[in-house]
Amino acid sequence: MSENSRKIGFFKVLFIFIFLWGSSVALAPAKAKAESAESLYTKAKHSFYQLKGSPDKMARRDQWINTVDDFLKVYHSNPKSYPAYKAIFTIGKLYEGLYQISKNPKDSDLALGYYGKLLQEFESDRLKDDALFRRGEIYFDRGHYTLAEKEFEKIVREYSRGDRSSEARQRLKQIVALSPNPSQIEVAQTPLQATAPVAPPAVEKKVAKKEEVKTKADSELLLAQLEQLSPVAGVGIEAKPSAPVSSTPVEKVEPAEKKVAEKKVPLVILDPGHGGKDLGAKGKHGVVEKELNLNLAKKVKAILEKEYKIRVHLTRSDDTFIPLKERGPIANGMKADLFVSLHANAANREAAHGIETYYLGRGLSEQAKETAARENGDLVYSIPDDQTQQILADLISNNKMNDSSRLAGRVQRYLYQKAKKRFKKVKNLGVKEGPFWVLHDTNMPSILVEVGFVTNAKEEARLKDEKYLDLLSEAVAKGIRDFLHENGPMI
Numbered sequence: 072m073s074e075n076s077r078k079i080g081f082f083k084v085l086f087i088f089i090f091l092w093g094s095s096v097a098l099a100p101a102k103a104k105a106e107s108a109e110s111l112y113t114k115a116k117h118s119f120y121q122l123k124g125s126p127d128k129m130a131r132r133d134q135w136i137n138t139v140d141d142f143l144k145v146y147h148s149n150p151k152s153y154p155a156y157k158a159i160f161t162i163g164k165l166y167e168g169l170y171q172i173s174k175n176p177k178d179s180d181l182a183l184g185y186y187g188k189l190l191q192e193f194e195s196d197r198l199k200d201d202a203l204f205r206r207g208e209i210y211f212d213r214g215h216y217t218l219a220e221k222e223f224e225k226i227v228r229e230y231s232r233g234d235r236s237s238e239a240r241q242r243l244k245q246i247v248a249l250s251p252n253p254s255q256i257e258v259a260q261t262p263l264q265a266t267a268p269v270a271p272p273a274v275e276k277k278v279a280k281k282e283e284v285k286t287k288a289d290s291e292l293l294l295a296q297l298e299q300l301s302p303v304a305g306v307g308i309e310a311k312p313s314a315p316v317s318s319t320p321v322e323k324v325e326p327a328e329k330k331v332a333e334k335k336v337p338l339v340i341l342d343p344g345h346g347g348k349d350l351g352a353k354g355k356h357g358v359v360e361k362e363l364n365l366n367l368a369k370k371v372k373a374i375l376e377k378e379y380k381i382r383v384h385l386t387r388s389d390d391t392f393i394p395l396k397e398r399g400p401i402a403n404g405m406k407a408d409l410f411v412s413l414h415a416n417a418a419n420r421e422a423a424h425g426i427e428t429y430y431l432g433r434g435l436s437e438q439a440k441e442t443a444a445r446e447n448g449d450l451v452y453s454i455p456d457d458q459t460q461q462i463l464a465d466l467i468s469n470n471k472m473n474d475s476s477r478l479a480g481r482v483q484r485y486l487y488q489k490a491k492k493r494f495k496k497v498k499n500l501g502v503k504e505g506p507f508w509v510l511h512d513t514n515m516p517s518i519l520v521e522v523g524f525v526t527n528a529k530e531e532a533r534l535k536d537e538k539y540l541d542l543l544s545e546a547v548a549k550g551i552r553d554f555l556h557e558n559g560p561m562i
Contacts, residue, residue: 108145112154115141119161126473135169156193159185160202167205179209200230204239212406216246238400245404337555338382339375340402342412342509343368344519347392352417354525358534360415361390367413367522370544371551379552399512409478409551410517412509415534416524424527425498426490428483429519430475431511432504474516476502477557482520482550489546493539516554520547 118141121128128134142165145158163185170178186202193199207222219242226239343364345351351360368385375381384405386398402410416427479502490497500521510517522543523530533539 108149108152108154111141111145111148112158115145115158115161119165123472129172129473132169132173135165139165150192153195156189156195156198159189159193160198163189163202163205167209179213183209196230200226200233200235203230204235207239207242211242211246216249220246241400241404336380336382337408338384338405339409339411339551340384340386340405340407341368341372342386342398342402342410344412344414344509346387346390349392352415352525354531354534355528356531356535358415358525358531360417360525363415363522363525363534363540364413365390367540367544367547370540371411371413371547374544374548375551379548381552381555395508396512398509399517402517403512403514407515408555410510410513410515411478411482411547411551412507412517412519413547414519414521416521417526418524419526421526421528424524424530425500426483426486426523427500427521428479428486428502429505429507429510429521430472430479430502431507431517432472474554475510475518478516478550478554479518481554482518482547485546485550485553486520486522486543489542490539493542494533 115138118138122134122138123129125134139162142158142162145152146155149155163182166178166182166185170176170182183206186206189202190199203222203226207219207226210216210219210222223239223242223246226233226235227243230236343361345361345364347361349361351364353359365387369388372383372385375383384401384407386401387393398412399410416423483499483502487497487499505519507519510519523534525531525534
């Protein structure tokens with residue numbers, strides 16, 4: 072081989088090496104960035120679970136903001152990544168959850184803003200109908216039906232096959248019923264409280280050093296900047312990320328006579344379990360659970376209305392079959408304050424007896440799983456594989472978990488006290504978590520009461536005693552009354 076040939080071969084090898092090395096260097100930053108976003112998202116999830124697992128942390132605003140900061144870091148690390156997409160949606164849910172406790176309108180505005188940010192900046196459709204639905208719900212809760220209508224209509228129009236479509240259609244029907252005459256809708260300018268579709272533009276690097284919100288001070292700076300943003304003109308969904316920001320306050324639409332936010336008398340939904348073709352549990356001596364549940368619900372309703380002046384609605388007032396999936400949405404549609412499902416228990420062991428009260432949770436005990444399996448019937452509740460959906464499901468349940476557990480504690484305590492007055496050997500099975508489908512879809516504090524085992528001969532006999540049922544009804548009503556008179560958690 073000649074000298075020239077050897078030189079040519081050497082340079083070919085050198086060229087290939089440089090080309091491959093350069094390619095790997097060019098690809099490395101993007102790969103590292105994606106890995107960084109994934110890693111930060113994992114850390115943010117950990118922060119979230121620490122928040123929702125601690126009632127003390129959930130009662131402190133700074134703990135919520137710290138968790139928001141952790142998800143913002145995901146976004147800043149790689150704004151176009153899928154982890155950033157999930158993080159922005161979760162931030163919206165966090166602010167929405169924070170508003171449920173703080174009742175600070177700015178938290179609700181920030182929730183709107185982050186949902187809007189997701190709709191504007193990301194191409195993926197996986198969470199867009201959820202973001203639209205949450206925005207619509209916020210507007211609906213505020214009584215801004217025109218703005219809510221636009222969000223729900225967009226779901227029906229563009230995501231008709233999505234899981235939010237049927238709920239959006241239901242909301243649209245309710246909006247029509249609430250504002251049948253457009254001439255009665257009043258338009259007012261309210262610069263501070265206007266529920267404009269806040270849509271934060273892309274957060275610039277100057278908001279937080281090195282594209283991160285590193286400290287609480289950075290977080291407060293971000294909050295201040297977001298709060299000062301003017302609303303995007305129009306609905307804010309179809310605008311491109313580079314759309315100019317309007318300095319004109321968005322119109323505030325409120326019915327002249329009806330305001331959802333002005334509920335003065337609490338509304339309680341009582342849910343008599345089973346009904347119609349669904350008999351529920353049956354005792355050997357004639358007790359049929361569906362009949363017992365309805366009888367008990369009517370007694371509780373009468374006490375709440377007559378003695379405590381509390382509004383009550385029954386999910387069924389006769390022997391009607393209502394699917395489990397429809398019971399929670401009834402309460403949500405009526406904007407109820409509490410949801411209480413009334414049941415009687417059953418077990419394979421005839422010796423099993425006692426009174427217990429559940430709120431939504433994992434239900435790790437075998438007894439809780441057995442009870443939930445019986446009440447859930449053919450429905451099997453499973454958490455979706457998508458990690459974001461799991462976080463959001465947890466957040467929804469944990470926003471109301473503290474209140475639900477307190478409500479369950481009040482009701483269970485009075486049930487045991489009242490029952491023991493008539494039957495000394497009543498067993499207190501306590502307050503427990505359980506994966507009950509009927510509690511899954513409710514937006515308010517929700518519990519499921521099991522007043523006794525119809526499969527136990529002694530308890531079945533007690534549950535046929537009208538005077539005993541009167542005592543149980545008084546206990547449930549008193550627990551509800553006491554809970555409603557308590558002050559909620561402060562932030």
